[in-house]
Amino acid sequence: MTMQSTPKSEDWFDLEADRLHEECGVFGVFGHPEAAALTALGLHALQHRGQEAAGIVSFDNQRFHAERRLGLVGDHFSDARVISRLPGRQSIGHNRYSTTGETILRNVQPLFAELDSGGFAVAHNGNLTNAQTLRKELVRAGAICQSTSDTEVILHLVAQSRRPRMIDRFVNALREIEGAYALVALTDGKLIGARDPLGIRPLILGELDGCHILTSETCALDIIGAKYVRDIDNGEVVVISEAGVQSLRPFPPQKMRPCIFEFVYFARPDSIVQGKSVYEVRKQMGVELARESLPEADVIVPVPDSGVPAAIGFSQASGIPFELGIIRNHYVGRTFIQPTQGVRELGVRMKHSANRSQIEGKRIVLVDDSLVRGTTSVKIVKMMRDAGAKEVHFRLACPPITHSDFYGIDTPEREKLLAATHTLEQMREFIGADSLAFLSVGGLYRAMGYEGRDDLRPQFTDHCFTGDYPTLLTDMIGETPRQLSLIAEAS
Numbered sequence: 001m002t003m004q005s006t007p008k009s010e011d012w013f014d015l016e017a018d019r020l021h022e023e024c025g026v027f028g029v030f031g032h033p034e035a036a037a038l039t040a041l042g043l044h045a046l047q048h049r050g051q052e053a054a055g056i057v058s059f060d061n062q063r064f065h066a067e068r069r070l071g072l073v074g075d076h077f078s079d080a081r082v083i084s085r086l087p088g089r090q091s092i093g094h095n096r097y098s099t100t101g102e103t104i105l106r107n108v109q110p111l112f113a114e115l116d117s118g119g120f121a122v123a124h125n126g127n128l129t130n131a132q133t134l135r136k137e138l139v140r141a142g143a144i145c146q147s148t149s150d151t152e153v154i155l156h157l158v159a160q161s162r163r164p165r166m167i168d169r170f171v172n173a174l175r176e177i178e179g180a181y182a183l184v185a186l187t188d189g190k191l192i193g194a195r196d197p198l199g200i201r202p203l204i205l206g207e208l209d210g211c212h213i214l215t216s217e218t219c220a221l222d223i224i225g226a227k228y229v230r231d232i233d234n235g236e237v238v239v240i241s242e243a244g245v246q247s248l249r250p251f252p253p254q255k256m257r258p259c260i261f262e263f264v265y266f267a268r269p270d271s272i273v274q275g276k277s278v279y280e281v282r283k284q285m286g287v288e289l290a291r292e293s294l295p296e297a298d299v300i301v302p303v304p305d306s307g308v309p310a311a312i313g314f315s316q317a318s319g320i321p322f323e324l325g326i327i328r329n330h331y332v333g334r335t336f337i338q339p340t341q342g343v344r345e346l347g348v349r350m351k352h353s354a355n356r357s358q359i360e361g362k363r364i365v366l367v368d369d370s371l372v373r374g375t376t377s378v379k380i381v382k383m384m385r386d387a388g389a390k391e392v393h394f395r396l397a398c399p400p401i402t403h404s405d406f407y408g409i410d411t412p413e414r415e416k417l418l419a420a421t422h423t424l425e426q427m428r429e430f431i432g433a434d435s436l437a438f439l440s441v442g443g444l445y446r447a448m449g450y451e452g453r454d455d456l457r458p459q460f461t462d463h464c465f466t467g468d469y470p471t472l473l474t475d476m477i478g479e480t481p482r483q484l485s486l487i488a489e490a491s
């Protein structure tokens, strides 16, 4: 797509260019007596999507109740006293992670506003690519922002809409925003779900004992024993009330383009995304990778956790035995999404250790799902050599990540992406492997069940690998788009 050229933003607004943007999980319940407890369980199942903070807002037909915390879901929302402060049959929740500068309570979602029409809470997975532009206009017009999150512009747009019905005001707000969003929102009487016009971020409808559930992933349905009903369509808004589920389609129809990185890394392997088992697809990525680039080796070693299914596929396709040559400490979370490079490096050392008995004297193939900055691979290759590996071959079950993400998941700057600044040979040298290979874009699409990428009408949002951004990037500047950067702690 063509990037919209916009005037350079003012310095006061360019607060945190060097930061990681986060991926989140959302969950909503309508009509269950234990709505908040179910939401806490759902958020626990979605913990992999964000570990910085969690929040729940409930509605008891009179008042809204909110609990927001920095930290993991289980650290706070397993406490019955916290749940008892969230009464009502309606509830929404959010998991979040971000950089240090943003690790502040006032950015923790769901965000809430008291509008003239009543209370309105919203939780957002994704990232808006024109939030900075909208926010400037809103602030100039007198809006007082309480958080520094892109999501807050949605509240202001809803508040300012002159339409009489809340749902029309919400839809009006959606027409203003660009980028990626899966939203769950709560009004006094309705649970609302919305997915951006391309369906970049996932949103699922489920059902438990006749009550309705919205969630980022199906694994959050499984934990509470709820049934999968369907994926929310791209550009669809669902309004759930005592009258049932009403579906609105306020945008012109267009082909869905879900984010392919959900399949590569973000989603939990037991989730079904767009009808596909994430586990099966990841295994198939390993199969395609083995077809494309198979070194002579004695053993296939996965880089836990996300590399495991691809390594199984690689092993099955190649006939080379699969062994757990790296043991993962289960008390350390994801490292790719830690806020600073220092913490990420520490995380990798704390997280993985070599299983010498499976490594020593062997030619090993390490299989990981993706390489972002190279932090993990450098450490792991050295660890394998220190454990006596004879040869270390590194295989990545997705193509080189050459472009930043502006839809909520990736590094802020291209310079931080190893593949954006290094050739294949330079990367091999950097990580210290005997050989290095990535799955091709064609192989990735074959693993997804297609003959290949349809370059005219691509099936997925895959800009990380192709540079093909599917939406306007209104907030970005010139040739090198910057990660949207709105958030700083002013106090």
Ligand SMILES: O=P(O)(O)OC[C@H]1O[C@H](OP(=O)(O)OP(=O)(O)O)[C@H](O)[C@@H]1O
Pocket (backbone or CB within 6 Å): 265, 303, 304, 305, 306, 307, 333, 334, 335, 336, 337, 368, 369, 370, 371, 372, 373, 374, 375, 376, 377
């Ligand atoms: O090149 P890097 O910057 O090191 O990032 C890439 C690594 O980050 C991710 O793992 P992560 O540890 O986040 O999560 P996981 O436990 O789900 O694999 C991914 O699976 C790679 O292993």
Ligand SMILES: NC(=O)CC[C@H](N)C(=O)O
Pocket (backbone or CB within 6 Å): 021, 022, 023, 024, 025, 096, 107, 109, 124, 125, 126, 127, 128, 149, 150, 151, 407, 408, 409
């Ligand atoms: N990126 C996410 O999914 C989180 C939602 C939103 N962009 C935030 O910063 O809170």
Ligand SMILES: [Mg+2]
Pocket (backbone or CB within 6 Å): 303, 304, 305, 306, 307, 368, 369, 376
């Ligand atoms: Mg990993």
